Amino acid sequence: MLEALLTYNFLQNAFFSAILASIACGIIGTIIVEKKLVMMSGGIAHTAFGGIGLSYFLGIEPLIGAMGFAVLSALGIRKLQKRTHISPEVVLGMLWALGMALGILFIAFTPGYPPDITSYLFGDILTVSHVDLLITVIMNLIIVATIGCFFNAFKTYLFDEEFAQVIGLPVSWLEDLTYVLIALTVVVLIRVVGIMLIIALLTAPPSIARQYTNSLQSTMLLSTILGIIFCSAGLWISYALGIPSGAAIIIIAVTTYFLISMFKSPTP
Amino acid sequence: MNTVVQLEDVDVYYGNLQALSNITLNIEALDFLGIIGPNGGGKSTLLKLIAGLVKPSSGKAWVLGSPPCHTPGKIGYVPQRFNLNREFPFSVVETILTGRLTKNNLFLHRYTDKDILAVDEIMRTLGIYDLKDRQIGQLSGGQMQRALIARALVMEPEILLLDEPTACLDAGSKSQIYSILKDLNQYMTIIMVSHDMGVISSYVKSLACLNMDIFYHGVPELTDTLLGQVYGCPVELIAHGVPHRVLPHHPEEPNA
Ligand SMILES: Nc1ncnc2c1ncn2[C@@H]1O[C@H](COP(=O)(O)OP(=O)(O)OP(=O)(O)O)[C@@H](O)[C@H]1O
Ligand SMILES: [Mg+2]
Numbered sequence: 152m153l154e155a156l157l158t159y160n161f162l163q164n165a166f167f168s169a170i171l172a173s174i175a176c177g178i179i180g181t182i183i184v185e186k187k188l189v190m191m192s193g194g195i196a197h198t199a200f201g202g203i204g205l206s207y208f209l210g211i212e213p214l215i216g217a218m219g220f221a222v223l224s225a226l227g228i229r230k231l232q233k234r235t236h237i238s239p240e241v242v243l244g245m246l247w248a249l250g251m252a253l254g255i256l257f258i259a260f261t262p263g264y265p266p267d268i269t270s271y272l273f274g275d276i277l278t279v280s281h282v283d284l285l286i287t288v289i290m291n292l293i294i295v296a297t298i299g300c301f302f303n304a305f306k307t308y309l310f311d312e313e314f315a316q317v318i319g320l321p322v323s324w325l326e327d328l329t330y331v332l333i334a335l336t337v338v339v340l341i342r343v344v345g346i347m348l349i350i351a352l353l354t355a356p357p358s359i360a361r362q363y364t365n366s367l368q369s370t371m372l373l374s375t376i377l378g379i380i381f382c383s384a385g386l387w388i389s390y391a392l393g394i395p396s397g398a399a400i401i402i403i404a405v406t407t408y409f410l411i412s413m414f415k416s417p418t419p
Numbered sequence: 420m421n422t423v424v425q426l427e428d429v430d431v432y433y434g435n436l437q438a439l440s441n442i443t444l445n446i447e448a449l450d451f452l453g454i455i456g457p458n459g460g461g462k463s464t465l466l467k468l469i470a471g472l473v474k475p476s477s478g479k480a481w482v483l484g485s486p487p488c489h490t491p492g493k494i495g496y497v498p499q500r501f502n503l504n505r506e507f508p509f510s511v512v513e514t515i516l517t518g519r520l521t522k523n524n525l526f527l528h529r530y531t532d533k534d535i536l537a538v539d540e541i542m543r544t545l546g547i548y549d550l551k552d553r554q555i556g557q558l559s560g561g562q563m564q565r566a567l568i569a570r571a572l573v574m575e576p577e578i579l580l581l582d583e584p585t586a587c588l589d590a591g592s593k594s595q596i597y598s599i600l601k602d603l604n605q606y607m608t609i610i611m612v613s614h615d616m617g618v619i620s621s622y623v624k625s626l627a628c629l630n631m632d633i634f635y636h637g638v639p640e641l642t643d644t645l646l647g648q649v650y651g652c653p654v655e656l657i658a659h660g661v662p663h664r665v666l667p668h669h670p671e672e673p674n675a
Contacts, residue, residue, distance in 0.1 A: 311501075
């Protein structure tokens, strides 16, 4: 494997992108789990598919379209939540399906041979291109810089919104930012595990990490390390056995979560 | 004396439900105001209004000379119901430290040694120093209440809002907290909601009775008629240990 990694460019891209994805995932995944935004993130990921379809239709880079849709849907969900008294789950469910429907529609309208969409749905880390990598690097920088620069503000907001408001933190702005960062993370993960599998990679590492630590920083750090382990192992299995990388990564991550939770003595 | 909270004809609605009606109230600096009233009478809503968490539907409100939500860092607030994320990976120290955060230097913010010392001191004063490394959600009701009082106190606010701050506390902690509050009151305005008549009588400087509107605001002396008005039914005032100042002579009471 190591030899192959040194020889083949596509494996280097894949490995690099696995590490970057794990960083975004460790930081934002922890926030998603602690703030209970798991379903929200699933919804944002699925609406991004509409953007991928639109990109094929317009002939632009699919991840750019995915990013546009993810960010707009994230902010849109926020607006709708504030405006209507319907439970956010309901709005989310509709947007979730609408995104997929739009994606399929755009692809059907795209002239010529239908593109291979499975790599976006289930991920294919072995086909990560230089453009994908560049987008991933930029997204990661944005995510790490934003959270890093305003860490104490984010912590306080995530813990107790009401108190954050009383001490004058820009709560509504922090909330918007959180949603946008989730959207960017989704974009980073699309090539690695795919739209359908993103939720598990976002939630498994922090849920494991949380069983061993009681601080936000170390949860994020440990999740990142776990993510790197899962993604590299998945990448290796995928390369060695020729099976889809997204599936391999998710199966490893979720199985590890269940095994660890099962063998851990139950806490009251 | 200058007025720190000024409310003029304030109404607050939650959707169609009116919680406060026609509130006109002035609170002077360094007052220790006790607020009593029946459940659902709008006491918590009044505190939230002052803290800037709910907006007046009509009327005018000033806190420290500005609209309520423009006074961050000057108002400490201990809510009645803790809407915080109990499972959050936060220790007691980290929770209390957030009281030192201000909106002005959020970029690359780090807590200073001074912040940490202030938190240590307040934890010792409130007797929760031993719990400092516990995860916040693992605290008992009373411990949690003390931790959140600590979080409000490290802010060193000008106005302290307390919504039934001692509802879960044992008798010892209760009197300890009140003597701390009494000290703080020398340089801090305190507004406190309580159902505990004994406390109201022996610690507060003035009293407001609230049931949608203000029935009474003045010296802490309660009469049966007034309480009947506020609570809508006669209220048993004679609790054990109630000092006599609150109770003017009571005709039916045998040993008065
Ligand atoms: N978030 C809310 N949404 C809708 N209605 C609310 C909300 N909060 C309070 N209310 C209503 O406003 C009224 C006043 O509530 P409030 O919490 O201020 O009462 P309270 O005097 O603090 O009562 P308690 O003694 O039970 O704490 C109640 O009728 C309550 O049902
Ligand atoms: Mg209340």
